[in-house]
Amino acid sequence: MAQSVVETCEICNQxxxxxxxxxxxxxxCxxxxLMHLRMKISRNHTFKNVDHEEVKLNLCxxxxxxxxxxxxxxNSLACKTCIIENHKGHELEDINIAKISELQVEVSEKLESYSKEIHEGSRNSPLLMKDQMKNHEKACKKAIEExxxxxxxxxSCVDKIVDSYTTQILQKEENQNRKANAYIDAIENLVENLYKIKREYWTILDKRSGVALLKSLQKFQKxxxxxxxxIPVVPSLGQTLAARNRCKCSVFDMTVGLFDDYNFD
Structure with missing residues (x-):
């Protein structure tokens, strides 16, 4: 609180x-x-130190x-110094009970008006807010269920897709293995038949000669x-490769796109 440098006694001004x-x-002072308390008219007056909080309310x-x-x-109170410095030519009046009562009524009416306004404005607000909370709770519960x-x-779809792809890949693997094994068996049979013919040829050469050899070779040739x-053609087994470029977004973004959008305001 601002105070003057000189806080003189209002009685002696010294x-x-x-x-x-x-x-x-x-x-x-x-x-x-002490002189004031000795006077009969003011001997029962009460004093408080000027630094007391209640006293400060009465001082400029x-x-x-x-x-x-x-x-x-x-619209302000004035001490004798304020009157000279700040209120020259202004209409001043005594601080009486009527003025205090007038201000008290004005403040009381404003408070009552504020109270009524707040009461009217907030009468149903808690109930409305509780209803909104319930509705929001239901909406959140429904969203979570969805x-x-x-x-x-x-x-479930992912499991079905995985099962389908797995079955297709296993079937392709089985078919390719069947083709590969058939080729291997054909080569082995071819080699075995060739060796069998060659053994027969070597036997003829080993056991016969002259006219008998010629006749046997003619029969062998026939x-x-x-x-x-x-020689069988080598079969193409193909390749099992994933089409990596089907979707350029990440798996996470692609999965998020499968869900509805929710506003979290």
């Missing part, structure tokens, strides 16, 4: 004012206070003097002229 008379609403914030008049134009339901559906010794 000594320092240190006590405040609640009945007279003036500051007194110690000497004037700027000059630390008691308020004596009220300025209607400025998300879980969609999640289970997606998981018997083996139509042999199917063609």
């Amino acid at each position: 000594a320092l004012g240190i006590d405040f008379c609640e009945e007279c609403e003036q500051t007194f 110690n000497h004037c206070k 914030d700027q000059h630390n003097l008691g308020y004596i008049l009220y300025c209607e134009k400025c 998300i879980n339901c969609r999640s289970n559906a997606i998981k 018997d083996n002229n139509n042999l199917d010794l063609e």
Whole structure:
């Protein structure tokens, strides 16, 4: 609180004012206070130190003097110094019970108006807010159920897709193995037949000669002229590769796209 450098007694205007008379609403030095209490008319007056919180309410914030008049134009209390410095030519009036009551009524009416306005505005607000909370709770519960339901559906679809791809890949693997084994068996049979013919040829060469050899070779040539010794074509087993570029977004983003959008305002 701002105070003047000189806080003089309002009675003698010389000594320092240190006590405040609640009945007279003036500051007194110690000497004037004692004289004041000796007078019959004021012997029962009560004093408080000027630093007391209740006393400060009765003193001018700027000059630390008691308020004596009220300025209607400025709507403020004024001490004797304020009157000279700040309220020249203003209409001033006494601080009486009527003025205090008038202000009290004005403040009371404003408070009552605020109270009524707040009461009217907030009468149903808690109930409405509780209803909104219940509705929001239901909406959140429904959203969670929908998300879980969609999640289970997606998981089921993923399981079916995995089973389908797995079955297709295993079937392809089985078919390719069958083709590969058939080729291997054909090569092995071809080699075995070739060795069998060669052994027969070597036997003829080993056991016969002259006319007998010639006749046996003619018969051998005739018997083996139509042999199917063609080398089978190597089958193409193909490849099992994933089409990586089907979707350029991440698996996470692609999965998020399978769910509905939710606003979390």
